[in-house]
Amino acid sequence: MRKAFLVAFFGGLALGFWPSVGGANKKVPTFSKEVVRIFQQNCQACHHPGYIAPFSLMTYEEAKPYARAIKEAVLDGRMPPWKAAQGCGDFYDARILSAADKQTIVDWVDAGAPEGDPRDLPEPIEFPGGWMLGEPQVELKSPEAFRVPPTGNDIYRCFRVSEPFTEDRYVTAAEILPDKAAVTHHVLLFIDSRGDSVALDERDEGPGYNCFGGPGFVPNGGLGGWAPGNFPRFAPEGIATKVPKGARVVMQVHYHPNGTEQLDQTRVGLHFSDKPVNSNLSYLPIFNFTFQLQPGNKNQKVTASLILPFDIKVIGVTPHMHLLGKQMKIEARLPNGKRQCLVNVPKWDFRWQGTYVYKEPVKLPMGTLIKLTAFYDNSAENPNQPNHPPKVVRWGEQTTDEMCLAFLSYVRDDRSLTASQQEEERRLLSPVIKMGGVNLVDQVRLKLQSALYSTSPVEMYNFSSGFSRAELLKMPWKELFGESPKPSCH
Numbered sequence: 001m002r003k004a005f006l007v008a009f010f011g012g013l014a015l016g017f018w019p020s021v022g023g024a025n026k027k028v029p030t031f032s033k034e035v036v037r038i039f040q041q042n043c044q045a046c047h048h049p050g051y052i053a054p055f056s057l058m059t060y061e062e063a064k065p066y067a068r069a070i071k072e073a074v075l076d077g078r079m080p081p082w083k084a085a086q087g088c089g090d091f092y093d094a095r096i097l098s099a100a101d102k103q104t105i106v107d108w109v110d111a112g113a114p115e116g117d118p119r120d121l122p123e124p125i126e127f128p129g130g131w132m133l134g135e136p137q138v139e140l141k142s143p144e145a146f147r148v149p150p151t152g153n154d155i156y157r158c159f160r161v162s163e164p165f166t167e168d169r170y171v172t173a174a175e176i177l178p179d180k181a182a183v184t185h186h187v188l189l190f191i192d193s194r195g196d197s198v199a200l201d202e203r204d205e206g207p208g209y210n211c212f213g214g215p216g217f218v219p220n221g222g223l224g225g226w227a228p229g230n231f232p233r234f235a236p237e238g239i240a241t242k243v244p245k246g247a248r249v250v251m252q253v254h255y256h257p258n259g260t261e262q263l264d265q266t267r268v269g270l271h272f273s274d275k276p277v278n279s280n281l282s283y284l285p286i287f288n289f290t291f292q293l294q295p296g297n298k299n300q301k302v303t304a305s306l307i308l309p310f311d312i313k314v315i316g317v318t319p320h321m322h323l324l325g326k327q328m329k330i331e332a333r334l335p336n337g338k339r340q341c342l343v344n345v346p347k348w349d350f351r352w353q354g355t356y357v358y359k360e361p362v363k364l365p366m367g368t369l370i371k372l373t374a375f376y377d378n379s380a381e382n383p384n385q386p387n388h389p390p391k392v393v394r395w396g397e398q399t400t401d402e403m404c405l406a407f408l409s410y411v412r413d414d415r416s417l418t419a420s421q422q423e424e425e426r427r428l429l430s431p432v433i434k435m436g437g438v439n440l441v442d443q444v445r446l447k448l449q450s451a452l453y454s455t456s457p458v459e460m461y462n463f464s465s466g467f468s469r470a471e472l473l474k475m476p477w478k479e480l481f482g483e484s485p486k487p488s489c490h
């Protein structure tokens with residue numbers, strides 16, 4: 001009623017104008033002019049046909065039915081999803097709507113979501129073949145789709161997605177396009193230099209093979225991965241990951257059945273540098289796997305820390321927890337006492353875990369203390385609580401277990417490292433890791449090796465490359481862990 005009155009009051013208002021609450025005239029935004037431009041910038045990367053969002057926001061016809069839901073999701077900050085707090089780290093692709101853009105969307109919806117003049121439409125953004133980084137040089141996928149049953153435990157399935165490479169290649173980006181994102185928890189890419197995955201695949205029926213934990217062999221590194229909300233990105237200039245001649249790419253997909261059967265054939269697009277690249281991207285995990293989350297505790301703190309044994313330039317950071325995680329913050333204290341906040345996720349959301357990539361790589365000198373602080377809610381009131389009633393929860397691979405882990409992806413200066421320098425790097429890294437206040441200086445290498453077995457992190461593969469199975473079996477497992485390892489796919 002009031003709006004109708006105001007329109008009458010302003011008399012000769014031209015079509016397309018609407019009085020705002022303050023009484024000043026304001027143009028009603030239209031889809032074709034203002035709104036689609038906001039969608040292009042902030043929404044279409046996910047909301048395009050075939051990608052992870054449940055509907056497309058590419059055209060007016062597609063967007064109109066969701067106008068109300070869009071207003072709500074935007075106002076309460078659910079969309080676009082972006083979990084890192086502002087003021088801690090300056091990241092690429094920060095999906096944060098400005099107050100002005102929010103208002104434009106609200107005004108548009110309140111005015112009945114008008115289309116406007118299609119001649120105002122901008123050039124459409126295209127997603128050729130669904131790829132965000134454009135057509136890749138090589139597309140990989142398993143030869144057959146994998147059937148994910150409607151119910152049951154989580155499945156870790158590994159697929160040999162490539163033939164052996166015929167020459168050394170330097171990968172600048174690996175874009176993963178999950179086929180059935182609704183049942184895909186994460187995807188990881190491993191490099192298999194010795195062809196171990198062939199026998200593993202042959203022993204297991206159906207496409208690929210089961211590979212709980214790691215990929216079932218000692219990989220020679222990885223090409224990154226995918227989790228919901230994780231956008232692909234080219235490595236900064238001069239950085240790439242080498243896939244040596246003769247090596248294969250193995251893709252691990254962690255499926256989480258969702259009630260309906262799904263046939264999945266996830267694709268990987270590789271982009272290469274046309275010249276050899278020296279500076280290798282490495283990953284540094286900061287983690288605590290000795291915690292025990294007590295049932296009923298709404299706010300249990302778990303910490304981990306690490307002192308850098310050499311200078312690094314941090315490219316990105318990937319915080320990781322499961323369903324009980326509440327918040328995670330990672331900070332650095334430089335040797336000169338200066339503090340630097342690396343990332344802060346004040347409201348952890350299991351569904352939106354991304355890698356946060358710094359616009360400007362963060363230089364951290366040797367001796368920097370990196371500290372991770374996480375909080376968990378293991379109470380019955382936690383809506384994400386998977387256990388009824390709550391129980392003690394420890395580190396583990398199942399979605400219903402927990403993790404307390406973050407990765408820093410980094411490069412060391414701009415110089416290249418020889419094999420013996422890399423070995424030295426590995427040696428330096430191991431003895432300084434402290435976990436949850438427990439000093440595991442001597443044991444940590446062994447602990448990390450146990451990562452290849454049963455209940456430790458898949459993502460530790462970076463550490464594993466220096467150890468053979470024969471070496472692993474020589475370890476004093478019983479003394480260290482109280483039991484012998486039960487390798488699940490070795």
Ligand code: HEC
Nearest residue numbers: 042043046052053054066069070073078079080081095229
């Ligand atoms: C990073 C990917 C991504 C971006 C960017 C994104 N969305 Fe979404 N959106 C999703 C996914 C996935 C879902 C379904 C799962 C969910 O509801 O969390 C969704 C659901 C929605 C829903 C319905 C559910 C709800 O929460 O109300 C609306 C409305 C929506 N998005 C609007 C938008 C708008 C508007 C933008 C841009 C301003 C946007 N989204 C940006 C991925 C994205």
